[in-house]
Amino acid sequence: xxxxxxxxxxxxxxxxxxxxxxxxxxxxxxxxxxxxxxxxxxxxxxxxxxxxxxxxxxxxxxxxxxxxxxxxxxxxxxxxxxxxxxxxxxxxxxxxxxxxxxxxxxxxxxxxxxxxxxxxxxxxxxxxxxxxxxxxxxxxxxxxxxxxxxxxxxxxxxxxxxxxxxxxxxxxxxxxxxxxxxxxxxxxxxxxxxxx
Amino acid sequence: xxxxxxxxxxxxxxxxxxxxxxxxxxxxxxxxxxxxxxxxxxxxxxxxxxxxxxxxxxxxxxxxxxxxxxxxxxxxxxxxxxxxxxxxxxxxxxxxxxxxxxxxxxxxxxxxxxxxxxxxxxxxxxxxxxxxxxxxxxxxxxxxxxxxxxxxxxxxxxxxxxxxxxxxxxxxxxxxxxxxxxxxxxxxxxxxxxxxxxxxxxxxxxxxxxxxxxxxxxxxxxxxxxxxxxxxxxxxxxxxxxxxxxxxxxxxxxxxxxxxxxxxxxxxxxxxxxxxxxxxxxxxxxxxxxxxxxxxxxxxxxxxxxxxxxxxxxxxxxxxxxxxxxxxxxxxxxxxxxxxxxxxxxxxxxxxxxxxxxxxxxxxxxxxxxxxxxxxxxxxxxxxxxxxxxxxxxxxxxxxxxxxxxxxxxxxxxxxxxxxxxxxxxxxxxxxxxxxxxxxxxxxxxxxxxxxxxxxxxxxxxxxxxxxxxxxxxxxxxx
Numbered sequence: 001x002x003x004x005x006x007x008x009x010x011x012x013x014x015x016x017x018x019x020x021x022x023x024x025x026x027x028x029x030x031x032x033x034x035x036x037x038x039x040x041x042x043x044x045x046x047x048x049x050x051x052x053x054x055x056x057x058x059x060x061x062x063x064x065x066x067x068x069x070x071x072x073x074x075x076x077x078x079x080x081x082x083x084x085x086x087x088x089x090x091x092x093x094x095x096x097x098x099x100x101x102x103x104x105x106x107x108x109x110x111x112x113x114x115x116x117x118x119x120x121x122x123x124x125x126x127x128x129x130x131x132x133x134x135x136x137x138x139x140x141x142x143x144x145x146x147x148x149x150x151x152x153x154x155x156x157x158x159x160x161x162x163x164x165x166x167x168x169x170x171x172x173x174x175x176x177x178x179x180x181x182x183x184x185x186x187x188x189x190x191x192x193x194x195x196x
Numbered sequence: 197x198x199x200x201x202x203x204x205x206x207x208x209x210x211x212x213x214x215x216x217x218x219x220x221x222x223x224x225x226x227x228x229x230x231x232x233x234x235x236x237x238x239x240x241x242x243x244x245x246x247x248x249x250x251x252x253x254x255x256x257x258x259x260x261x262x263x264x265x266x267x268x269x270x271x272x273x274x275x276x277x278x279x280x281x282x283x284x285x286x287x288x289x290x291x292x293x294x295x296x297x298x299x300x301x302x303x304x305x306x307x308x309x310x311x312x313x314x315x316x317x318x319x320x321x322x323x324x325x326x327x328x329x330x331x332x333x334x335x336x337x338x339x340x341x342x343x344x345x346x347x348x349x350x351x352x353x354x355x356x357x358x359x360x361x362x363x364x365x366x367x368x369x370x371x372x373x374x375x376x377x378x379x380x381x382x383x384x385x386x387x388x389x390x391x392x393x394x395x396x397x398x399x400x401x402x403x404x405x406x407x408x409x410x411x412x413x414x415x416x417x418x419x420x421x422x423x424x425x426x427x428x429x430x431x432x433x434x435x436x437x438x439x440x441x442x443x444x445x446x447x448x449x450x451x452x453x454x455x456x457x458x459x460x461x462x463x464x465x466x467x468x469x470x471x472x473x474x475x476x477x478x479x480x481x482x483x484x485x486x487x488x489x490x491x492x493x494x495x496x497x498x499x500x501x502x503x504x505x506x507x508x509x510x511x512x513x514x515x516x517x518x519x520x521x522x523x524x525x526x527x528x529x530x531x532x533x534x535x536x537x538x539x540x541x542x543x544x545x546x547x548x549x550x551x552x553x554x555x556x557x558x559x560x561x562x563x564x565x566x567x568x569x570x571x572x573x574x575x576x577x578x579x580x581x582x583x584x585x586x587x588x589x590x591x592x593x594x595x596x597x598x599x600x601x602x603x604x605x606x607x608x609x610x611x612x613x614x615x616x617x618x619x620x621x622x623x624x625x626x627x628x629x630x631x632x633x634x635x636x637x638x639x640x641x642x643x644x645x646x647x648x649x650x651x652x653x654x655x656x657x658x659x660x661x662x663x664x665x666x667x668x669x670x671x672x673x674x675x
Contacts, residue, residue: 049635077637085635089628093650102646103636110637142650159636 008059080166157188255374255384262378268541356392387421395430426461459494471507478537481509488515492524500527516545519553534567548581563599
């Protein structure tokens with residue numbers, strides 16, 4: 001099994017959010033988790049990614065033959081988990097190019113793959129950006145800083161396509177997008193899906 | 197702040213200060229303490245003319261009547277001026293060595309360890325270095341070449357007193373009068389070595405000039421004096437670096453740096469200050485009381501200070517600009533990082549005297565551990581400073597919950613055409629930013645350094661290329 005969630009119960013600040021959730025996902029599948037606001041969709045996404053604010057009361061998660069709770073946030077990411085954030089945070093002064101370059105190399109290091117050099121990475125970034133209709137000028141700016149809501153979401157999809165994850169969790173990536181941006185995002189998702 | 201962040205910070209604060217070694221070398225010192233005899237001893241050792249000794253003694257009599265300035269946000273025990281050595285030189289330094297073959301190999305080894313090779317062919321390309329060990333200048337590289345070809349004078353201040361008395365008499369103390377405050381009076385009385393730079397009219401200095409200060413001997417104060425004069429239409433970029441061994445006692449460093457820029461001249465002065473900061477319990481470390489002041493004497497002149505302050509137990513430092521010439525420009529870029537029990541009270545003073553003068557202040561303070569970090573700045577516009585402008589931006593970043601950041605800006609305007617802009621922000625290193633970076637696969641440490649570097653970027657990019665990289669590394673918490 002690729003991802004197996006068993007009997008998961010999660011609490012945050014004395015409030016039970018998830019109560020006995022079970023979910024199995026096979027490679028190549030697309031699942032949509034739906035529900036009203038506050039039902040725990042983002043909680044699930046964050047628990048999978050490893051955010052530390054939550055208390056795990058019960059349950060087990062297996063991801064690619066690992067006990068997920070044995071891995072910290074960055075190890076999960078390096079194992080191929082990607083979370084497209086609902087509200088991507090601004091990081092002033094940090095340029096996307098070195099940021100993503102370090103990210104991709106830390107993943108490669110864990111996989112015992114050769115690191116990608118500056119030049120090849122710059123090429124990869126440019127080609128992925130143009131695939132997604134992202135202006136090159138946007139790559140010169142600091143991560144998410146001063147971006148519009150739509151730009152931030154597109155930027156998440158760009159990062160996803162570069163990091164090429166095995167499991168991508170998209171937390172309301174479609175919300176707040178205009179038609180054009182929505183098209184770009186869905187194309188990005190489809191590209192990732194068909195490649196597997 | 198979650199436990200992992202605290203762990204990371206803990207590792208940083210226990211990080212070893214890699215310049216903390218001691219060079220075992222015989223040195224020559226006068227008796228401890230400060231009186232007229234000490235000053236006569238220093239002056240004699242330096243083989244100084246009588247007028248210089250008189251100048252020192254005058255400063256000393258002023259100092260005796262003065263009290264330390266107490267307005268800074270700093271806490272430290274009374275300094276016992278009689279418990280300090282005011283001069284220390286490696287034995288055999290009656291005369292400055294002519295070339296490296298005369299220098300004690302232990303000294304050369306020391307600088308190799310610090311990453312400052314003294315052999316010219318190994319020196320960073322395009323950088324001339326003056327090296328000061330305790331109270332004496334050890335070597336100055338590229339000196340001959342600069343002087344012969346371009347008429348640039350780059351030597352120790354001791355040598356300048358001997359060889360260029362006219363320039364010294366005219367400019368020494370012209371920007372920082374001996375009686376300005378107690379530390380400037382103290383320095384004027386007992387200063388030992390430092391660098392002297394004179395750039396002749398119209399000359400653009402083709403390489404970075406740099407001084408590397410090292411305190412080695414125990415219980416010894418370092419009182420450096422630097423004077424840089426840029427004549428009409430000239431340009432120079434100057435960089436200083438400093439380190440000291442780990443010692444349990446506090447050591448005093450009280451420097452005076454004076455810059456003079458004449459018409460259309462530009463001086464760019466950069467500092468990477470990495471004195472021993474004391475250990476994780478606040479024991480030891482350098483008391484760094486520094487007066488740096490630049491005078492834009494001529495029209496269209498420019499002085500720019502860039503500093504990266506990471507070391508010292510106490511930093512008290514306000515590199516300032518007096519904008520006297522019309523259209524002159526003063527700039528101050530600063531990153532101050534404090535950790536453990538370090539205290540920094542640093543900032544700048546911009547005094548607008550001439551018409552259309554402009555100043556810009558970018559200050560970034562980062563506090564970790566139990567440290568206190570204060571920005572203190574004063575921008576003043578005198579009556580004749582028509583259409584003068586200032587832009588100030590002060591940002592503070594708090595890491596952890598036991599440190600403090602303070603911003604104390606003073607603004608004083610006597611001219612109603614002056615334009616002043618001030619922006620300030622205080623933020624905490626944000627768990628959401630760390631989570632975001634780590635979700636992309638970066639380790640906790642990588643994420644913290646990325647965020648801190650992003651925060652400092654605006655200042656670091658002002659440093660000369662060769663040093664920006666080093667400073668960036670230093671900013672990732674001295675590791």
